[in-house]
Amino acid sequence: MTAAALFQSILASLPEIVVVTGACILLILGQLVRKGQQQFLVWASIAVVLIAALGTLMLAGEVRPAYSGMFVADRFAVFFKVVFYLVTVLTFLLSRKYAEIEGIGSSEYYVLLLLALSGMMIMASATDLLSIYVGLELMVLCTYVLTGFLRQQRRSNEAALKYVILGGVSTGIFLYGVSLIYGLTGTTQLDGMAAAVTGDPLDPGLLLAVVFIVAGLVFKVGAVPFHMWVPDVYEGAPTTITAFMSVGPKAAGFAVILRVFLNPLVAASNVWIIVAVIAAVTMALGSFVALVQDNFKRLLAYSSIAHAGFAMFGVAAGGADGAASVMLYLLIYAFMNLGIFGIVIMMRNGDFSGEVIEDYAGLAKSHRGLALLMLLYLFSLAGIPPTAGFFAKFYVLVALVERGFVMLAVIAVLLSAVAAYFYIRIVMVIYMREPEGAFDPALTPAVAATLAFTAAGTIGIGLFPAWFLRLAQHAAVGG
């Protein structure tokens, strides 16, 4: 590798380098910061993310391939990275007070989040199955630890253990698929693979390899049949980490899935049938099982499974609109899901866990503003206009119908009608019940800012989707 090429590679991956370096510096600084000075770590972490974001946006002008075709900084990656930055910063803002309440004192919490962010960023930029693997592992290893961060709680430990074991198996499956691909085509690069294949695209060996890779990736987004870990991990993990995982790593998983599926080789095979089946089953399972949940975090876990299913429909649609619809969906989902999680996190105060739906009975009576925000997020998650959640679903449906998959669209909307029930059930609990005790939400300025920002996104994208739609479409086509 020449010096010029190396420089280009470093330039292309500058944001990742910034995040990793920042994380390492914070790891050292964290040992020097005295107890009670955690505030500093939060702001330093946010500063690292913002610098990386600045770098990403400044380098967004052109497509920069790097590291001999293993990595690319293109508009597709930029779009996802912006989503990741958003998610990470909002998670930091939500974490401050929550960490205090839960007694999370160590600085590793912030460092691990930053490292998980860098893993997600590598996933979004990776164009080689091996670099995908590196990003994937970096991300999940951090989230394993973060899941078990509440060391004294059995639930948290159990979740982490389940997550590690199942995650390890799925990574193994993924790697097995990669090895098959390498054996069949002699390369692990996504583009190289397509060029190397000259025979029938429906070669059973190849299809098997793709199925293995899909299985490994589907685990990360929590789709059926690899969804079993989601409810337990979401329930056991610190709520801030649950919020983070439900949007960040999920979006990263979809970034890789889209990269693999935008690949002509895969697009030519009939793998969309598998994806469509996964999508329908995932959505059905998430929606129906969520109906009977009493625990708010578990309900949101199943809701996130259902949403992964809906986004999968966009993948099944394929093409430029299909990819753009998934990307827009993930962006919008990040806003509304972080919003609802923000409220759950905020309700955790003192002895009040805020984890059972019944805990929220009559919230509207004493906290009108909060109740209204929840109403907004919940109707957005249910996909009712004029919220952003509606437009996200609408665009996926447009992509499906455009490809002639009208039946899939019908299945998708019928299942989202089922899903609407459990969202409006929470609205019912908030508005139509009498409060049993007083509420004492831990409303700090940082949490308020997060809620205001997510609410603005949820209603703003819903009313003026044009700009965001164009952004997603450009990013998908420019990939």
Place this chain on the structure above:
Amino acid sequence: MTIPLLSLIVFTPAVGAAALMFVRNDDVVRWMALGVTVLDFVLCIAMLGGFDTSTHEMQFTETRPWVPALGITYTLGIDGISAPFVFLTALLGWISVLASWVAIDRKVKEFMVSLLAMQALMLGVFCALDLFLFYVFWEAMLIPMYLIIGVWGGDGRVYAAFKFFLYTLAGSLMFLIGVIVLYFHGGETFDIRTLMAQDLPLQVQSWLFFAFLIAFAVKVPMVPVHTWLPDAHVQAPTAGSIILAAVLLKMGAYGFLRFSLPMLPEASVHYSTLMLVLSAVAIVYGGLLALAQDDLKKLVAYSSISHMGLVTLGIFTLNLRGLEGGILQMFNHGVTTGALFLSVGLIYERTHTRSIADYGGLMKAAPVYTAFLALFTLSSMALPGTNSFVGELLVLSGAFAANLAVGAAAVLGALLGAAYLLGMYRKVALGPASIGVRFKIRDVNAREMAAILPLAVFVLWVGLYPKPFLEIIDASVKHLLAQVHGKGGAQ
């Protein structure tokens, strides 16, 4: 630049709702809500003043790009078919506020915000000329209506609110798929006027017709997807019932008029017999059910099903008299049933019972109230001289021209109507005073008079001199018929 009058009409209540959120005093909230709705009504009268009855073209149109990448625009406009309903919605807006003045005594602010939001969305539905925009308004209505029923309703409100929400949502989502399919078949546009000019193959039309039918049939509601209506009506507060009966139910029929007929003309003709039969079933079945009710609100709710059956019957006769009668009957049903629910609400506030068996001899206790009740009851059973007579006569003459058997069923429905309405009136107003009303019942006060009198005026106005109302819709209906039967085949 001209004044965007329709945008003003649609968004005045929305802005009012947003402003209300910052008001603390309940009385100020009430007066502000009244002020906003009256202002909206005034704007609406100004709009009708400038309405040209000689053309079927869309008027007061305004258009702005919204989501250019998908061909979505913000386009508003009205013609003779939508104008009466814009007016009706604006009229019932302030009547609903008056009806909730004392009936809503908790969370007043939230209620008025929901009511105003509801009004903005309903006006948007009737004004939208872009299918996407229409759908946004159409489905966003679920949110405030869910809250109105679920928070301020009766004892079974939660169940009723869920049922209303899920029924309507499931129906609407099928419509959404239909809209997207139409978008791709009609040249990637959501513009309603462009889509009306498309000539789709019959097979596509048929699929779309049924996708639309699910959504509109739930809203109308037609048998067998009507079961949410009695629950929603019984549980909703008075203002909710008024809005539901007077405006929401019209939207299903409006959907048939605005989308099914002009965009899917061949399918509409093809399946008109099916629709006529479904309508006839609704007329007779709704009437029979109403006959058996003891709850005042349930009785009016089932009579609504019967009367809306008459509306869809008129629409799918696909002839001039039937269609004009159907549209006029939509307006009449809005006025009359709105007034009936208002009357039931007024008496319920005094006695806290809706059971017909608890009443009797109300005439002696509250003569003015009973006189109004008599007028609306007679209007509902289409006595000559009242508004419904004109509409029903037109529909029936259209129905007999289209299908003799269906016409006969409609007449049977009218007979049933006389039976249950007169029966209700006799038990409530006449006879000896019963247990429920032995205590002193106050007659209507000035506020209640202000709410109920305008509706009485419209009952008699349309009944005695329907010409101005028919003139408004005439040109548009003729154009619609030309669209359905092809340019040469207009009857």
